[in-house]
Amino acid sequence: MTPESEKVFIDTNVLIYSTFEDFEPEKHLQCINTFNELVQSRTSLFVSSQILREYFAIATNKNIFKKPLTYKQATMKMKEFLATFTLVHEKESTIHVLISLISKYAILQQKIHDMNIVATMIDNNISHLFTYNTKDFRKINEIKLLS
Amino acid sequence: MHRTIEALYKDGKIIPMGDFIPVREARVLVTFIDDDKVKAPAKKGLKFKTYRCGGKLRDFTREDAYDTRI
Numbered sequence: 001m002t003p004e005s006e007k008v009f010i011d012t013n014v015l016i017y018s019t020f021e022d023f024e025p026e027k028h029l030q031c032i033n034t035f036n037e038l039v040q041s042r043t044s045l046f047v048s049s050q051i052l053r054e055y056f057a058i059a060t061n062k063n064i065f066k067k068p069l070t071y072k073q074a075t076m077k078m079k080e081f082l083a084t085f086t087l088v089h090e091k092e093s094t095i096h097v098l099i100s101l102i103s104k105y106a107i108l109q110q111k112i113h114d115m116n117i118v119a120t121m122i123d124n125n126i127s128h129l130f131t132y133n134t135k136d137f138r139k140i141n142e143i144k145l146l147s
Numbered sequence: 148m149h150r151t152i153e154a155l156y157k158d159g160k161i162i163p164m165g166d167f168i169p170v171r172e173a174r175v176l177v178t179f180i181d182d183d184k185v186k187a188p189a190k191k192g193l194k195f196k197t198y199r200c201g202g203k204l205r206d207f208t209r210e211d212a213y214d215t216r217i
Contacts, residue, residue, distance in 0.1 A: 012209060020200040028197070029155065029164055035193045054212035061211060066201035073198065084193060110210045133209070 007044045008146060009121050010085060011131035012054040015047075019059060019069070019077060027132065034130065034146075047085045048120050050113070052078050088124040090116075097123050101142075111136065118143055 017024055018031035038045060056078060059069045069077065098119035101107075107115050114136050121129065122142055129137060130146045137145055155162045156177055 012212070013207075016207065018195055019198060021197045022199045022201070023203050025155065026162060029162060032193070032195065033164070035195075039193055054209060057212035058207050061207070064204055064207045064211065066204060067198075068200065069198060077196065080196060084195075110213060113209050113213060 006128055007046060007124075007126040008038060008128045008130050009046045009048075009088075009117070009126045010051065011117065011129060011133060012051050012058065013132045014130050015051065015055045015077075015081060016058055017132065020065065023065065038130075045085045046088045046124070046126055047081055048088050048090065048117070050090075050116060050120070052081060054113075055081070088120060088126070090120055091123055094119050094123045101140075105140065 014031050017027040018035065021028050035045075056071075056074045058064065059074050059077070060071060062068050094116075098112075098116055101115045101119055101122075102112065105115070114133070117129070118137070118140055121127075126143075128144045128146045131137060134145055137143065152168065153164045154168070154175075155164060156175070161168075161175060
């Protein structure tokens with residue numbers, strides 16, 4: 001668990017697992033319990049518009065879920081997340097952080113989306129990422145993982 | 148001695164929701180949850196609205212959010 005003063009950024013996969021009780025039941029329960037522990041420890045929790053867009057695109061995908069969310073359900077969840085977490089923004093400086101990270105880690109193609117999360121975190125002084133995608137983030141030295 | 152903890156019954160398994168079950172055997176009472184909307188675990192903290200997706204067709208990755216973007 002993180003120290004009280006730490007900031008934690010929430011990744012899209014965590015929001016998906018927390019939404020669907022029967023997609024990955026054990027991860028669902030883990031997410032809910034971890035959220036509760038973070039809230040009780042007064043940890044600050046953050047998302048960005050990128051995370052909410054990805055959440056919508058995945059939660060409404062009928063190729064992933066037998067019963068995906070409707071657009072009304074998905075937007076209601078997005079509002080719930082906005083009411084619960086602090087929304088951080090990409091700033092003018094974020095693209096420069098992203099370009100530096102791309103060079104440092106030599107990333108290609110769709111991995112830029114992972115790296116944009118890291119750039120947003122760095123630019124907003126957020127130290128920890130709560131994600132189940134540890135494989136792609138483990139090598140990034142600038143952040144710590146919570147999973 | 149009787150003690151009650153909260154757990155989820157799923158596909159024949161009982162998954163504790165936080166508390167460890169400190170015995171090898173226990174009598175279990177099952178409460179059926181509504182099929183479409185499931186309440187978040189009754190713990191202090193966040194109260195998220197949850198849904199049942201009816202089953203997993205495949206895993207997802209972040210790329211699923213962008214695969215037909217361009």
